[in-house]
Amino acid sequence: MAEAEEFSVRFWGVRGSIAVPGLGTARYGGNTSCLEVHCGKHLLIMDAGTGLRPLGASLAGNGKLDIDLFFTHTHFDHVNGLPFFVPMFMKGNSFHLWAGHLKPQYTLKYVLGEMMLAPLFPVPLEVFQSTVCYHDFAAGETLTPRPGVTLRTAPLNHPNNATGYRIDFAGKSICYCTDTEHFPDRLDQNIVNLVRGADILIYDACYTDEEYAKFKGWGHSTWQAGARLSDAAGVKTYVIFHHDPSHDDAFMDKVATDAAAARPGTVVAREGLILRP
Numbered sequence: 001m002a003e004a005e006e007f008s009v010r011f012w013g014v015r016g017s018i019a020v021p022g023l024g025t026a027r028y029g030g031n032t033s034c035l036e037v038h039c040g041k042h043l044l045i046m047d048a049g050t051g052l053r054p055l056g057a058s059l060a061g062n063g064k065l066d067i068d069l070f071f072t073h074t075h076f077d078h079v080n081g082l083p084f085f086v087p088m089f090m091k092g093n094s095f096h097l098w099a100g101h102l103k104p105q106y107t108l109k110y111v112l113g114e115m116m117l118a119p120l121f122p123v124p125l126e127v128f129q130s131t132v133c134y135h136d137f138a139a140g141e142t143l144t145p146r147p148g149v150t151l152r153t154a155p156l157n158h159p160n161n162a163t164g165y166r167i168d169f170a171g172k173s174i175c176y177c178t179d180t181e182h183f184p185d186r187l188d189q190n191i192v193n194l195v196r197g198a199d200i201l202i203y204d205a206c207y208t209d210e211e212y213a214k215f216k217g218w219g220h221s222t223w224q225a226g227a228r229l230s231d232a233a234g235v236k237t238y239v240i241f242h243h244d245p246s247h248d249d250a251f252m253d254k255v256a257t258d259a260a261a262a263r264p265g266t267v268v269a270r271e272g273l274i275l276r277p
C-alpha cells in the first residue's frame, strides 16, 4: 500500500485500570491504553497510558514530529504515560492534545497540570520543550485535525465522562470506544450511531457478562455487550480492549476462543498487534 494511503492502528497498551507487567500477562501485554494510528503521513495517538512510553522510544530518530494526541478521558490509566513520553521533551516537535470530556468545568491543560504537580511529580507541565497546543471540545463535535482525516466523536457512559472516536480516512474507519458501560435494557445509541458500518471497533470489554454483576456502575462493559453492539451497528471487525488487570494470558485465551465462537473474526487486542481496515 502506498504510504499516502496507509491507514493502520498499532496497539501499545491494551490494559485497563492499572499496568500489570509480569510473566502472566507477557503475551497480551501489561501496559495501559495507547494506540498509534497512521493516516497516510499523519500520526495520531489515542490515549496516553503507560504504552505511550515505548511508543515514544519507537519514534526516536524519525525527525521532527507533528502529532495529534486524543484523550478518551483523563483517568490515570489513560494519562500516566505522558510525563514519560520523550518526544514531548524535545525542541522542534509539535503536539496537539485533544479532549472532549472536560468542558466547561475544566480544561485539558489544567487537568494534566494537576497531575504533574509537586509533590506528586517532580517537574511541571512547562518542562516539555516541544510546542504543545491544548484543544478542549465537546463530545459530539466532528474534528478535522488534518486534511483528509475526520474524527466524529460521541459521549460515552463513564464516571467523570469519556469520549468515543470514529476516525475516517481514505474511505475506511477505525472506532475507539473505551471506557464505557453498556445499558442493561438497551443499546447505547450514541455508540451505535457513531460506529455504524465501521471497519474496526475497539471497545471496552473489560469484563465477561458473568463477572459484570459485581462491577455494575464502574463504567466498563463486557465482551458480550461489545459483540451485541457490533452486530447491531454492522461493524466489520470487533476488537476486545481494556482488559481487566486480573485477566492473565490464560484467561484472555479463553475470552478469545469464546468470542470467536460467538462472533467469528473477533480480535483480542494485544501489544504489538497492527490492524488495517
Ligand SMILES: [Zn+2]
Binding pocket: 016, 017, 033, 075, 077, 078, 179, 242
Ligand atoms: Zn481506563
Ligand SMILES: [Zn+2]
Binding pocket: 073, 075, 158, 179, 219
Ligand atoms: Zn476510566
